[in-house]
Amino acid sequence: MGATPNLVVVGRRIFTSDPDNPWVEAFAVSNGKIVAAGSRADALAAAGPDAPVLDCEERLVLPGLVDVHAHLGLGGRQLAFELPILPSDSKPEILAKVRAWSAGLGEGEWVVGGIIGSTVMEHITREDLHDLDGAAGGRPVLLRDDTMHNRWVNTAALALMGVTADSPDPDGGAYVRDEAGHLTGVLYEMASGLAEAAANSSIKDPQKHNDQAFQKALETLNSFGITGVQEAATMGYALETLSRLDGRGLLSAHVVASMPSRPFIEPGTTGDELYDFAAGMGSDHLHPTFSKYVLDGVPMTRTAAMIHPYTCSHPGHDEGFTGETLWQVDELVESLERLVDRGLHAKLHATGDAAIRLALDAVQRLRESRGPEAIIQIAHALYIDPSDVQRFAELGVVPDCSPYLWFPSVMTESNAHQVDAGVHGSSAPFRDLFEDGALVSAGSDWPCAAPTPDPWTGLATLVTRRNPDPAVEGALNAAQALTMEQAVEAFTRNPAEAMGLKDVTGMLKAGLAADFIVVDRDIFTVDPSTVHETKVLRTYFEGRCVYDNGMALNPQVPAAL
Known part of the structure; x- marks a missing residue:
């Protein structure tokens, strides 16, 4: 067997996510990798008489979970430094939180926070801007919405951005104005990047700030059982930070980076210049192998590209308006071909069904010219025309699905105000995608929609198609519910393969990293409506315990090895 295993994990319920060997009694670990998975006797024999044994007894053991879509810098900063706002908070509640937070800040500090629900963002007025100014007491404010595409800032922030009532909208964005032409402080799409740049300029020690933010993000991922993640819009500072942390032995997850092809929600270098920079940043656990393309915006602001016209009734609404990509x-195909020639893969943001069709059309041409090797993901697989569903499997395109975004919520409520009722009611067709053979992969898009990257909420909603909160009634396209086994696959081996890490993680299988978790309930047998309450007892990354909630599993094995 080579090197002597340094840990044996045994238990009555060990799910491997390996389709050829889904349930085992035990597995053995050596040098951070699994060297045997099968019967208890086989694992113990492989380990030798002196190897420590972690006996999980009745606790369920699973592979470490994999999140195919998260924003670690934004999420980590939000948890470490920023004003927490719930998407369900009303305007008065948001203003009260801003007022209280402002009182504790030092000189020159911004009020930065989120997330504001889309149902609030779509109703912000000039009067609300004045109220935000008063709550901040003269400080600049930047608040992010639940899509992370848009911001709400106050007058002081607009001044620091150099934005006045006469400022033209930036390319790909807008300074939202009311019917009288007055600024409301709401920023759409690329206008948000200008606000982020202004706020970032006030940070006194950016490197320390980034180190702390990313460490907080990694600790949070580990606490939920996540040991692999695709960073969904990776700027140069993020690559430097992740590489630095890995060099110090602090990167406790496999991280795949996705560098923006064009300017996006954060300021900084993009495209070829960023790809060149990233080529020297890879490490044992950091893989800068993807580019991020943004093909449209989001339905809440009518910036998603739809096949059917929007149904909203805002002033001046064009009844034939469908948004635009x-x-x-042609330019997308050309760009993707250049990307593939570099040896890189692509994550395409496309929320509207017209944008998804554009993406699939481009991939079809890419496959004809460059073959099937490049991995192409489409996020967030929300609105897909029925005629396009089967094309995901046919073209080998990964549906990057975000159950955190679509389960009945304030974001879904806002979408329902804008999108054709039939299109909205048939959204997120994950069962059809699964049964067609597409590599359905789950991603949180954290910190969009939810304050944490809690995968157990996502697992529950993939199976129930309902909000875990019983106060929120209704199901969304219930016929598309997955089985629990499918949902776990979408959080383990599928996203690992979708990130190019199928030979690294995602299953409890000999030769792969010993990434595994122990949880407090058997999600395969409990009521699916309770799965969102699941707690992780321990998380192991490459055989090393990186999270322990303090509940002893076996006194003869230390919490950290």
Whole structure:
């Protein structure tokens, strides 16, 4: 067997996510990798008489979970430094939180926070801007919405951005104005990047700030059982930070980076210049192998590209308006071909069904010219025309699905105000995608929609298609519910393969990293409506315990090895 295993994990319920060997009694670990998975006798024989044994007894053991879509810098900063706002908070509640937070800040500090629910963002007025100014007491304010595409800032922030009532909208964005032409402080799409740049300029020690933010993000991921993640819009500072942390032995997850092809929600270098920079940043656990493309916006602000017209009734609404894509198919194909020639893969943001069709059309041409090797993901697989569903499997395109975004919530409520009722009611067709053979992979898009990357909420909603909160009634396209086994696959081996790490993680299988978790309930047998309450007892990354909630599993094995 080579090196002597340094740990044996045994238990009555060990699910491997390996389709050829889904349930085992035990597995053995050596040098951070699994060297045997099968019967208790086989694992103990492989380990030798002196190897420590972690006996999980009746506790369920699973592979470490994999999140195919998260924003670690934004999420980590939000938890470490920023004003927490719930998407369900009303305007008065948001203003009260801003007022209280402002009182504790030092000179020159911004009020930065989120997330504001889309149902609040779509109703912000000039009067609300004045109220925000008063709550902040003269400080600049930047608040992010639940899509992370848009911001709400106050007058002081607009001044620092150099934005006045006469400022033209930036390309790909807007300074939202009311019917009288007055600024409301709401920023759409690319206008948000200008606000982020202004706020970032006030940070006194950016490197320390980034180190702390990313460490907080990693600790949070580990606490939920996540040991692999795709960073969904990775700027240069993020690559430097992640590489630095890995060099210090602090990167406790496999991280795949997705560098923006064009300017996006954070300021900084993008495209070829960023790809060149990233080529020297890879390490044992950091893989800068993807580019992020943004093909449209989001339905809440009518910036998603739809096949059917929007149904909203805001002033001046064009009844034939469908939104528009940010790329034309020819330029997208050309860009993807150049990307693939570099040896990189692509994550395409496309929330509207017209944008998804554009993406699939481009991939079809890419497959004809460059073959099937490049991995192409489409996030967030929300609105897909029925005629396009089967194309995901046919073209080998990964549906990057975000159950955190679509389960009945304030974001879904806002979408329902804008999108054709039939299209909205048939959203997120994950069962059809699964049964067609597409590599359905779950991603949180944290910190969008939810304050944490809690995968257990996502697992529950994939199976129930309902909000875990019983106060929120209704199901969303209930016929598309997955089985629990499918949902776990979408959080383990599928996203690992979708990130190019199928030979690294995602299953409890000989030769792969010893990434595994022990949880407090058997999600395969409990009522699915309770799965969102699941707690992780321990998380192991490459055989090392990186999270322990303090509940002893076996007194003869230390919490950290």
